[in-house]
Amino acid sequence: MYRRACSFFSKPSSFLSLPKIQEVKDLSRIERIGAHSHIRGLGLDESLDPRTNSQGMVGQIEARKAAGIILKLIKEGSLAGRAVLIGGQPGTGKTAIAMAMAKSLGEDVPFTMMAGSEIFSLEMSKTEALTQAFRRSIGVRIKEETDIIEGEVVEIEIDKSVTSNGKTGKIVLKTTDIETQYDLGQKMIEAIIKDKIVAGDVITIDKSSGRITKLGKSFARSSEFDAMGGDARFVQCPEGELQKRKEVVHTVTLHEIDVINSRQQGFLALFSGDVGEIKGEVREQIDTKVAEWREDGRAEIVPGVLFIDEVHMLDLECFAFINRAIESETAPVVIMATNRGITKIRGTNQISPHGLPLDLLDRLLIITTKPYTTEEIKQILVIRCEEEDVEMDDEAKDLLTKIGAETSLRYAIHLITAANLIAQKRKATEVEMDDISTAYSLFIDIERSKSFLKDYEKDFMFSEIEDDNNLLNDKVEKNEIKEKKEMDLD
Numbered sequence: 001m002y003r004r005a006c007s008f009f010s011k012p013s014s015f016l017s018l019p020k021i022q023e024v025k026d027l028s029r030i031e032r033i034g035a036h037s038h039i040r041g042l043g044l045d046e047s048l049d050p051r052t053n054s055q056g057m058v059g060q061i062e063a064r065k066a067a068g069i070i071l072k073l074i075k076e077g078s079l080a081g082r083a084v085l086i087g088g089q090p091g092t093g094k095t096a097i098a099m100a101m102a103k104s105l106g107e108d109v110p111f112t113m114m115a116g117s118e119i120f121s122l123e124m125s126k127t128e129a130l131t132q133a134f135r136r137s138i139g140v141r142i143k144e145e146t147d148i149i150e151g152e153v154v155e156i157e158i159d160k161s162v163t164s165n166g167k168t169g170k171i172v173l174k175t176t177d178i179e180t181q182y183d184l185g186q187k188m189i190e191a192i193i194k195d196k197i198v199a200g201d202v203i204t205i206d207k208s209s210g211r212i213t214k215l216g217k218s219f220a221r222s223s224e225f226d227a228m229g230g231d232a233r234f235v236q237c238p239e240g241e242l243q244k245r246k247e248v249v250h251t252v253t254l255h256e257i258d259v260i261n262s263r264q265q266g267f268l269a270l271f272s273g274d275v276g277e278i279k280g281e282v283r284e285q286i287d288t289k290v291a292e293w294r295e296d297g298r299a300e301i302v303p304g305v306l307f308i309d310e311v312h313m314l315d316l317e318c319f320a321f322i323n324r325a326i327e328s329e330t331a332p333v334v335i336m337a338t339n340r341g342i343t344k345i346r347g348t349n350q351i352s353p354h355g356l357p358l359d360l361l362d363r364l365l366i367i368t369t370k371p372y373t374t375e376e377i378k379q380i381l382v383i384r385c386e387e388e389d390v391e392m393d394d395e396a397k398d399l400l401t402k403i404g405a406e407t408s409l410r411y412a413i414h415l416i417t418a419a420n421l422i423a424q425k426r427k428a429t430e431v432e433m434d435d436i437s438t439a440y441s442l443f444i445d446i447e448r449s450k451s452f453l454k455d456y457e458k459d460f461m462f463s464e465i466e467d468d469n470n471l472l473n474d475k476v477e478k479n480e481i482k483e484k485k486e487m488d489l490d
Helices: 002-010 012-017 061-076 094-105 126-136 186-195 219-224 254-262 266-272 280-296 316-325 374-387 394-406 409-425 433-442 446-455 468-489
Strands: 083-088 111-115 138-160 167-174 179-184 201-206 212-218 243-253 299-303 305-309 333-338 342-344 351-353 364-369
Touching: 061 083, 061 094, 061 333, 061 364, 083 094, 094 111, 094 305, 094 333, 094 364, 111 126, 126 138, 126 254, 126 305, 126 316, 138 179, 138 186, 138 254, 138 280, 167 186, 179 186, 186 212, 212 219, 243 254, 254 280, 280 299, 374 394, 374 409, 394 409, 394 433, 409 433
Parallel strands: 083 333, 083 364, 111 305, 305 333
Antiparallel strands: 138 167, 138 201, 138 243, 138 299, 167 179, 201 212, 342 351
16 A cells, blocks of 8 residues: 555656645634734833833823833732723823733733723623623632642553553653652543653643643753754753642632632633623622632732723713722722713713713822824834834825824824725835825815815705804794793793
């Protein structure tokens, strides 16, 4: 059979009869570019002073410095139960600062991001949605001791079972002091084959779960390996006994513990998406258990961050809940963002700064963002061009900067992609001024849209703008009706 295969591949003519296979593109490897995908961090130095242009952040010196101080307090665990408000005009980098803070926190600290309108779209009560968001942002670092077997692999024997279709195996492990043989189960054999574990590897075996972890290759047998990859790692042969007790740290959120303990399928409920409302009794029992673990030293609370964008979309019920929730001992740091000025609180006729109640505003640390300067707009546009892999000449950048300063930064960023497509159409490798001008004429900004609507208001349906004369006549008519009603009452 082997000779036949070799003779087949030795004849080039045999390939002529084979059907052509079309190339299939791997769509899963395509990386999508988001609005804040260029953000890598806050761009601060060691003394928490913001750099002018660093980690994708430009300008907003005071706001970034304030965010850096808050970030340091979060990492030290001294800002739990506080809330921060980032207020500023649209397009001044409020969400960018929150994203930068999330990137700077690290993987161990939970970060939950949500929009204010999300609460009203979920199939649960507003308070339940907020409770789940709060508990997603509180981590529990659980410490536990487990029995492990750690040693260098001396020999592995894997044979097919005579009695069944499975496999049987033995492994010989050693330390500098002792050498022992162990029998292997079916799952352990599969893990060894999968990880390509051979003699000379240093491994650990978890006795409770049977999980095998490859630590690296032994220094003592490094001469036996001729060609090694760049990721090859050499470690010392373990000392002492093969069986040891090791401390393992797991970080989970309170919400994950809630879901696991409130559903019959356990942790599988996290993947099914069917969370629903969780009973208060379950949460009380979990809080009691976590408090016991903390007293025993087996667990510690990791206060995370909850970011609520467009916080003015919440109503009084939600604000009352947040008022109480942020004063809890285990509360996360709540960061809110809004672009509203002095306006009505949703669902009421009460006027308040940022559309938030005064009692909540009094509990907040408020950070303000300022409009970008022309130079800062240019720097942001250059960063976005690099992120979107768009080549643009200096004149086109200057024109785009002018457009961004006169209209809005978001509109200028939108034109980058549009102008690049126009340049590609004429088979150019670089975006020029004409491409920007074409994109500007094709896609209008808010001000041009408003003037267009004013010019052609009669052609649109349900237009609420009327002539001044009509408004005056309506006002006079309303006053006459009011006077008539008062006379009738008298």
